[in-house]
Amino acid sequence: MKRHAGAVLSSIKIDKNADKKISIQLYMALRDLLLTGALTPGDRLPATRTLALEIGVSRTTVIDAIDRLISEGLLEARVGAGTFVSEALNARLAPKPSREVSDTVAVVPRLSHATRHAIPDFTTRSRLPHKSQAFVTALPALDAFPMAQWAKLSARHWRKDRDHIAGYGEPFGYMPLRRAIARQMNASRGIKCDPEQVFITNGAQRAFSVVGGMLVNPGEPIWFENPGAIGARNAFIAIGAQPVPVDVDLEGLSVEDGLAKAPHFRLAFVTPSHQQPLGHVMSLPRRLALLKAANEADAMIVEDDYDGEFYYGDQPPPTLKSIDTHGRVIYVGTFSKSLFPALRLGFVLVPEGLVDSFEKVCLTWLSGVPTVTQAIVAEFMDEGMFATHIRTMRQLYKSRHDILLEEAQSLAGDIDVQPTSSGFHAVGLLSSRLDEGKLVARAAEHGITTVPLSRYALKDIPQRGIVLGFGSCAPEEIRKGVQVLKKILLGCCTA
Incomplete structure (x- = not known):
């Protein structure tokens, strides 16, 4: 079939009643x-x-x-x-008119009450990482992703019926993917659930917004780890919630501190498998205490398991969801870390008591996720490729983690990199003579990306440090990055 080409010139209007030809x-x-x-x-x-x-x-x-x-x-x-x-x-070409000589009056629209109050509380965050280099955080090892296998699956699905790939997706998520996730949760995370409890979302961030909008009224307090995940915090602030900064220690979120600050909390947000950003694993006694506090306050818990698949310690801890006996935990997962971020694919596993409400919300105003994307991921999981990929990545991240710790010994005394047992970032605690901001800025001048620990904090925290991502860095990049940090520790980096 011959296809027309060229610009669409719909703006041209012809007046056949005009005097002009x-x-x-x-x-x-x-x-x-x-x-x-x-x-x-x-x-x-x-x-x-x-x-x-x-x-x-x-x-x-x-x-x-x-x-x-x-x-x-x-x-x-x-x-x-x-x-x-x-x-x-x-x-x-005629020069574009400058803003100064334009006749158009720029009107600043009136913002909603919620947005006006949320903007000052948002934590500024630069563009999420998109390029592999030392020491970007939150970016998986894209160089190790099995792209050839993925391409074959993609081609297979793009050849399917157009109603399958081009129409509106199922509002709750593609059922084969929901079933695959339920099986994965049972096998690897110890969570027994039905596929009907799994809802597919456009990333974890979308899940946080939906959960917050459903459960929290404007002004109601939610416990939030301090320091804690920036994106999730902004999602809850956007819906009008009042984050309460709760201290974090080696055992995770301090339930005692949370009860002292907000005993009648509506929701608690935690990252128990790998605290974001400190990397601590929440102890079992602390998990049980959190579940007890939520039950007594009639509150809910959002468990963000953003990189729980990549545990390479001795024995992975149980998820909060797996030991929840009262339906208090909402489990949120993402494929941004286990596969790659551009998928924008996440999921939320809700207690049975919330299934009906989630179905109504999904049916009425959520747009859903492209079916073809979900179908590719479902087949990737069903054919065992996902499990193989996870095993490979665990070994790779453990190797890169060990290289970072070994190389960082040369920074000891100035930057003490803390070992971790999961994920692909670590925290480097700074000596009292170093200034976070100056060190981060100087590192950026040399092409090294680090994040100050203070950026994750709702209120001042005693620790000073930088977050170092190692997952997307090849071993040689890690070594070079450490050498750059070593060279710039003196001079303007002092406090």
């Missing part, structure tokens, strides 16, 4: 588009027959207008290819 109207309209930059050098115009049909004039009229513009040098005809905007047009 149609050919002149068309010529002037095209010329205006060219000289104002709506069409740029190298752009192809539609075929004369196509343009005539689109604007409702004769083909002869279109040919006359285009021939005139070709004679002026604004267009050029290429034999066998079509008509294109001339490269010489650059010299004739």
Whole structure:
């Protein structure tokens, strides 16, 4: 089938009742588009027959207008290819009006009450990592992802029925993926659940927003780890919740501190498998204490298991969800760390008592996730590729973690890198003579990405340090990054 090409020129309007000839109207309209930059050098115009049909004039009229513009040098005809905007047009384009001379008055729209109050409390966060280098955080080892296998699965699904790949997705999520996740939760995380309890979301961030909107009224207190996950905190602030900074120690979130600050909390957000960002694993007594506190306060707990698959210690701890006997824990997972972030694919596992409410929310206003993406992930899991990938990544991250610790011995006394047993970032605690901000800024000047520990804090914390991601760094990048840090520790980095 022959396919039309060229720009869509729907803005051209012809007034057949005007005194001005149609050919002149068309010529002037095209010329205006060219000289104002709506069409740029190298752009192809539609075929004369196509343009005539689109604007409702004769083909002869279109040919006359285009021939005139070709004679002026604004267009050029290429034999066998079509008509294109001339490269010489650059010299004739009218300069864009400056904001100072514009007649348009910029009106600042009135923001909602919730947004006006949320913006000052948001923690500023730069663009999420997209390039592998020392020491970006939250980025998995993209160099080790089995892209060839993924490409084969993708090609297979893109050849399927168009209703399957191009229509609106199932509101609760693609059932084969929900079943695959339920099986994975049971086998690897010790969580027994039905697929109907699993809801697919556009990433974990979306899950936090939905959960917060369903369970928390504006102004109600939620316990939040201090320091804690920036993105999740901003999601809860956006819906009007009042985060209460709860201290974190070696055993995880301090339930005692939370009860002292907000005994009537509505929700608690925790990262028990690998505290974000400190890396501590919440102890079993602390987990049981948190579950008891939530039950007594009639509160819910959001368990963010953002990288729980990558535990390489002696024995993985139980998830909160697996030991919850009262339906208090909402478990949120993501494929951004286990596969790759561009999927924007997450899921939320809700207690049985919330299934009906989640179904109603999903049916009424959530847009769902592209079915083809879910189908590829489901098959990736069902064929055993996911389990193989996780095992490979555990070994790789353990290896890179050990390299970082070994190399960082040369920084001891200034930057003490803390060992971790999961995930792909570690914390380097700073000596009292070093300044977080100066060190981070100086490292950035040398192409090294680090994050100050203070950025994760709702209120001042006693620790000072930097977060070092090692998952996406090849061993040689880790070694070079440590050497760069070693060279810049003196001078402007002192407090």
